[in-house]
Amino acid sequence: MTLNQQLPQPLQPALRLRMRDVCKTFGATRALNGVSLDVFAGEVHALIGENGAGKSTLMKILSGAHKPDSGSIELEGQAFAPRNPLHARDSGIAMIYQELTLAPHLTVSANIVLGREPRRLGWLDPKQSRELARAALSELHHESINPDVKVGTLTIAEQQIVEIARALIGAPKVLIMDEPTSSLSQVDAENLFAVIERLSRRGVSVVYISHFLEECQRVCQRYTVLRDGETVGTGNLKSVALSEIIQRMVGREVKDIYPRSVRKAGSTILKITSLKGELKPKDVSLSLREGEILGIAGLIGTGRTEMLRALFGLDRLKSGEVVLWSKECSHGTPSDRLRQGVGLLSENRKEEGLLLNRSVADNLTLTHFSPVTKWGLVSASRQREETRTWIQKLDVKAQSPDQPVGQLSGGNQQKIAIARLLHHQARILLFDEPTRGIDVKSKAQIYKLMFELAAQGRAVVFVSSYLPELLGVCDTLAVMCRGVLSPIKPASEWSEHSIIAAAVGHGDAA
Numbered sequence: 001m002t003l004n005q006q007l008p009q010p011l012q013p014a015l016r017l018r019m020r021d022v023c024k025t026f027g028a029t030r031a032l033n034g035v036s037l038d039v040f041a042g043e044v045h046a047l048i049g050e051n052g053a054g055k056s057t058l059m060k061i062l063s064g065a066h067k068p069d070s071g072s073i074e075l076e077g078q079a080f081a082p083r084n085p086l087h088a089r090d091s092g093i094a095m096i097y098q099e100l101t102l103a104p105h106l107t108v109s110a111n112i113v114l115g116r117e118p119r120r121l122g123w124l125d126p127k128q129s130r131e132l133a134r135a136a137l138s139e140l141h142h143e144s145i146n147p148d149v150k151v152g153t154l155t156i157a158e159q160q161i162v163e164i165a166r167a168l169i170g171a172p173k174v175l176i177m178d179e180p181t182s183s184l185s186q187v188d189a190e191n192l193f194a195v196i197e198r199l200s201r202r203g204v205s206v207v208y209i210s211h212f213l214e215e216c217q218r219v220c221q222r223y224t225v226l227r228d229g230e231t232v233g234t235g236n237l238k239s240v241a242l243s244e245i246i247q248r249m250v251g252r253e254v255k256d257i258y259p260r261s262v263r264k265a266g267s268t269i270l271k272i273t274s275l276k277g278e279l280k281p282k283d284v285s286l287s288l289r290e291g292e293i294l295g296i297a298g299l300i301g302t303g304r305t306e307m308l309r310a311l312f313g314l315d316r317l318k319s320g321e322v323v324l325w326s327k328e329c330s331h332g333t334p335s336d337r338l339r340q341g342v343g344l345l346s347e348n349r350k351e352e353g354l355l356l357n358r359s360v361a362d363n364l365t366l367t368h369f370s371p372v373t374k375w376g377l378v379s380a381s382r383q384r385e386e387t388r389t390w391i392q393k394l395d396v397k398a399q400s401p402d403q404p405v406g407q408l409s410g411g412n413q414q415k416i417a418i419a420r421l422l423h424h425q426a427r428i429l430l431f432d433e434p435t436r437g438i439d440v441k442s443k444a445q446i447y448k449l450m451f452e453l454a455a456q457g458r459a460v461v462f463v464s465s466y467l468p469e470l471l472g473v474c475d476t477l478a479v480m481c482r483g484v485l486s487p488i489k490p491a492s493e494w495s496e497h498s499i500i501a502a503a504v505g506h507g508d509a510a
Contacts, residue, residue, distance in 0.1 A: 013040040015077070016205040017062075017174055022071030024057055031057040033229045034071070037207075039174065044196060044206040046216035046237065049226035050249055050439035052409045055209050056098070058226070059176045062207075063095040064088035076173070086115065092173030096180055098209075098437060099350070100159050104152030109133035111151050112166045136165035139198075141191045156348070157184055157300040164192065168199075175199065178209045182437045186465065186500055187299055193219050211439050213242050214468065225249055250441045257444045258472035263455050265475065266290030270428055270459065272311065275320035280306040282483030284320070288428065288459045293450060295470040295491065296463045297499045298480030304463045305347055307480070308430045312337050312344040324428075338367060343426030345417055347433040347463075353417045356406030360398050361387040363405045363416055368424040390419040395445060411442025418449065429453065432463045447473050467496045481505050 017039040024032040032054045039045045049055050060066045062073065064082030073080045075091065082088035085095075102111050109129045118128040133147040142161045145154070151162060160180070167175055177196075181189040196206055196219055208220050216223065217237050225233040225248045233248040246257075270288040275281060280303030288294055296304050309315040311322065313333045322330040324340050332340065346352040354363050361383045365372050372382040387401035394415045398408055405416055414434060421429055431450075435443045450460055450473060464470050470477060471491055478488045479502035486502055 013042055015039075016041040016043070016075070017207075018072075018074040019058070019062065020072045020074075022058060022061060022073075023069045024054075024061060024066060025069055031229050032061075032068075035226060035229065035231050037224055037231070038234075039205045039207060041205055042200050042203045043222060044200050044208055044220045046220035046223040047207055047209045047226070048213070048216060048223055048245060048249060050409075050411075050441055053226040053249070053439075054229040055226055056178060057229075059095060059178065059207065059209065062088070062174070063093050063176060089115070089170065089172075092171075093176070094167040094170065094172035094174070095176040096163050096167050096178060098179040098182060100156075100163055102151045102159055102163060104150065106151060107148055108137075108145060108151055108154070108162055109147035111162055112136055112147075113169060114166065116169050132169060133165065136168045137161070139168060140165055140195055155301050157188060160184060161188070164195075172204060174205045174207065176207045176209070179211065179437055180208075181210065181212065181215060184300065184465070186467065187504065189215075211437070211443070212466065213245060213440065217242065227251060246440055249439070257440070257447065258469075259444075259448050259451060263291050265292045266457060269325055271321075271323040273321045273323075275307065275310060275322070276318045277303070277306050277310045277315055278318055280483045281310070281480070281485065284480075284485040286478065286485060286488055288461065290457045290459055291454045292476060293454050293460045293462055293474045294488065295474030295477040296461060296480060296485070297465075297467065297470055297477060298503045300465060302480045302503070303483040304480045305432055306483075307485070308344060308432050308461065308463060312342060312430060314344075338424055338426070341425065341427035342430065343421030343424060343428070344430045345414075345421065345432060345434055347436065349413055349417050354405050354413060357404055359402050360391070360396075360405050360408070360416055361401035364390060364401075364420050364423055367420060371423075386423065390416075390423060394419055394449065409438075409442075411438035411445075414438055414442070414446065418446070422453075427458050429458060429460045430463075431460060433465065434462070435464070435466065435469060443469070467499055470499070471496070479503050 015038060019037040021034045021036060022032050023034060035054060035058055047055050057066065061068050064085040064087055112133040113129045118125045130147045137143055137145050140161055145158055145161065151159060164180060180192060184192065199206060208216060210216055220237055223235065223237050224231060225245060227249060266289055268287050268289050272284055272286050275284040284307050298304050306315060310317050313336060317330060321328060350356060364387050365383050369378055372379055372386050374382065384401040391398055396412050396415045398412060405413060435446055454460060462474055471494065474491045476488050477491045477494050479486045479499055481503055482505065
């Protein structure tokens with residue numbers, strides 16, 4: 001008998017979930033074409049693919065929102081065919097959607113226990129609801145969120161935490177997380193990773209969908225890649241390079257995700273001195289030059305978005321000075337800013353950035369009709385022609401200029417929002433989380449576009465919670481902490497560690 005035979009061998013975890021040859025069509029579109037997925041008990045499994053690859057459709061089938069055309073599902077060795085989301089949830093399948101599904105008019109505790117409300121003598125028990133909510137929030141290290149406030153009053157990051165807390169009620173067997181960190185700061189994401197680790201140790205299986213591949217590599221053990229509705233790869237994350245995963249996702253090699261261009265910054269075109277909003281920001285001073293990409297890091301809720309909104313004229317300034325093109329113009333409206341060559345890309349494209357039920361052409365030309373008018377009226381043919389030009393320039397995947405923009409993938413929607421600013425001939429571009437919730441290929445295209453715009457002499461203020469892209473894209477970088485912006489330094493003088501240190505207020509982030 002050999003030594004290996006004498007020693008006890010580690011037990012293979014039980015197979016918790018098996019999906020085989022799952023197919024699904026929507027009209028003429030084949031969303032899934034024979035997809036298979038295995039997830040073990042206690043495993044964190046990365047489900048990776050571009051927007052439109054079929055990830056969300058596959059998980060909606062598992063969670064009971066869609067019914068498959070064919071294929072089979074097994075849960076803990078038993079055939080499983082969820083009749084609806086409630087049946088799936090009662091069977092141990094919990095899903096956290098990328099787009100929040102909260103009831104904004106209800107309290108935090110009511111949202112967390114929604115569908116599982118505790119009762120006493122046949123009546124709802126609000127006291128026990130609050131206790132359950134506090135316990136779930138405590139597990140996420142967010143005891144500061146008040147269970148009695150309405151969800152609609154919370155920030156997007158706090159709402160994401162509430163969504164995750166709701167999924168933890170009922171002890172799920174399989175927890176599906178669709179882009180769970182897309183609205184979270186680095187610190188909140190770290191807390192979430194710790195929760196995922198605890199859930200994994202308790203035997204909960206987690207299907208983790210994310211476009212942040214470094215994130216997947218950190219928290220997941222195995223992966224499955226989907227492309228065009230088909231399974232194109234699966235294996236252990238520790239034994240595969242990220243470049244290989246990206247190649248499987250897009251069907252070709254992506255050589256450089258941060259394709260830097262050689263350029264020299266020009267003269268100063270924007271100068272802000274001691275900018276202060278009604279609540280945030282508290283103190284912002286910066287200079288921006290032609291051809292410069294300036295990154296703004298910091299925790300969510302520290303005032304980065306408020307800074308852009310105040311600069312663009314959406315929020316009222318309390319004090320401070322804004323100088324554009326060497327001219328003082330501190331108190332401008334959004335219309336003024338657009339005329340002055342400043343454009344804002346909102347972090348919330350679905351509610352603030354786009355009219356989802358209107359066409360691509362309408363969204364692209366909405367703020368600047370003069371190039372597409374004839375005799376004072378909007379010319380539909382000119383509007384379509386202008387839109388086709390930008391669709392081609394930005395490589396937008398759209399059927400036609402008349403297609404509703406809500407039917408496009410997240411990455412293509414973001415390109416249309418950017419195209420509107422370029423159509424308006426903006427020279428200073430304020431980008432608030434421009435790559436949130438979009439796939440690797442679309443991110444690389446947006447980075448490339450930013451480099452091209454900077455090479456043309458345009459200037460970009462780039463707010464992001466994803467530190468690798470800030471360090472990979474930006475020429476200069478500053479960090480917001482409690483509403484105060486740090487001094488600007490070359491990006492080469494920052495590291496992820498020093499950025500986080502500055503963001504949480506721990507000394508000089510040199």
